[in-house]
Amino acid sequence: MTLLEESGFKVDTVDLTGSGVSSFDTNSITSLAQYVKPLADIFDKLEDGKKVILVGHDFGGACISFVMELYPSKIAKAIFVAAAMLTSGQSTLDMFSQQTDSNDLMRQAQIVLYANGNNNPPTAVDLDKTSLRDLFFNQSSAKDVALASVSMRPIPFAPVLEKLSLSDVNYGSIRRFYIKTQEDRAIAIPLQEAMIKSNPPEQVFQLKGSDHAPFFSRPQGLHKILIEIAQLPAKQACSSTPELRHLLEYGTF
Numbered sequence: 355m356t357l358l359e360e361s362g363f364k365v366d367t368v369d370l371t372g373s374g375v376s377s378f379d380t381n382s383i384t385s386l387a388q389y390v391k392p393l394a395d396i397f398d399k400l401e402d403g404k405k406v407i408l409v410g411h412d413f414g415g416a417c418i419s420f421v422m423e424l425y426p427s428k429i430a431k432a433i434f435v436a437a438a439m440l441t442s443g444q445s446t447l448d449m450f451s452q453q454t455d456s457n458d459l460m461r462q463a464q465i466v467l468y469a470n471g472n473n474n475p476p477t478a479v480d481l482d483k484t485s486l487r488d489l490f491f492n493q494s495s496a497k498d499v500a501l502a503s504v505s506m507r508p509i510p511f512a513p514v515l516e517k518l519s520l521s522d523v524n525y526g527s528i529r530r531f532y533i534k535t536q537e538d539r540a541i542a543i544p545l546q547e548a549m550i551k552s553n554p555p556e557q558v559f560q561l562k563g564s565d566h567a568p569f570f571s572r573p574q575g576l577h578k579i580l581i582e583i584a585q586l587p588a589k590q591a592c593s594s595t596p597e598l599r600h601l602l603e604y605g606t607f
Contacts, residue, residue: 357573357577358580358581361581366396368392368393369392370390370391370392370393370417371383371389371391371392372389372510374505376392379469380477380510381467381470381477381510382469382477383512383513384512386416386513386516386518387420390420390421393417393418393421397428405427405429406430407429407431407432408422409433410433410438412436413437413446413509414437414438415437416437416438416446416514416518417513418432418434419432419438420518422525423518423519423520423521423524423525426524426525429528430528431584432528432531433531433532433533433580434530434532434533435576436533436535436538436541436566436568438450438541439530440518441518441552442520442521442525443518443519444518445515445517445518446515446516447515449545449549452545453541453542453544459488460489463481463485463486464479464480464482465482467480467511476511477510477512479511481506486502491567491570491571492537493565493571493572494570494571495570531558531583532546532549532550532555532559533576534547534550534559535565536561536562537565538564541566559582559583562575563575
């Protein structure tokens with residue numbers, strides 16, 4: 355965030371419902387719309403003619419896809435950083451299930467929560483703190499791992515199950531970019547490449563030496579790519595196009 359602001363961007367890091375400073379009980383979130391409401395509220399208040407660049411990380415990819423369908427005229431570009439880049443009719447759980455059998459670390463780290471009792475559907479997924487370094491932060495510093503371990507909140511289960519409805523006229527009209535994290539153990543390269551193949555973005559970038567959290571392990575490299583994407587000229591130049599000075603960044607941590 356600091357690097358982007360120093361480059362002249364206005365940056366909003368959005369705490370979604372039940373995340374960050376939000377005191378809402380994660381176990382009570384029942385839909386993706388409820389989960390992303392703080393992000394949707396920003397678009398509802400955005401001045402006419404203004405556009406943002408959305409950045410989604412991990413499950414944040416599904417979240418920005420959801421609002422891309424709702425606010426296509428207010429989004430200049432969308433950047434998926436080791437993120438769930440889904441096709442229409444697919445859920446995040448559908449995506450992750452493609453690597454369940456091959457990702458023992460992820461399976462061992464997950465703690466499924468049943469706030470409404472074991473006889474009812476799961477309400478959230480937490481992560482075993484002792485597994486964080488190996489799974490998410492294998493290239494990150496001990497200081498950043500410690501910060502993450504006290505900051506991370508459970509992920510609401512209902513939004514992970516929700517299948518997205520994405521149209522060519524809305525979601526498909528927005529320029530998409532994908533940033534691959536080469537040393538990622540949470541969303542491994544084969545899964546990232548499968549998403550890219552099934553839902554091709556305009557351009558794919560690679561962050562060598564990055565684990566699942568490039569904002570920790572490769573902040574300068576991530577910053578460089580974000581700036582490069584932000585400065586890509588519009589496909590159809592227009593003198594009335596507003597200057598892009600907003601960058602909306604969203605991650606799961």
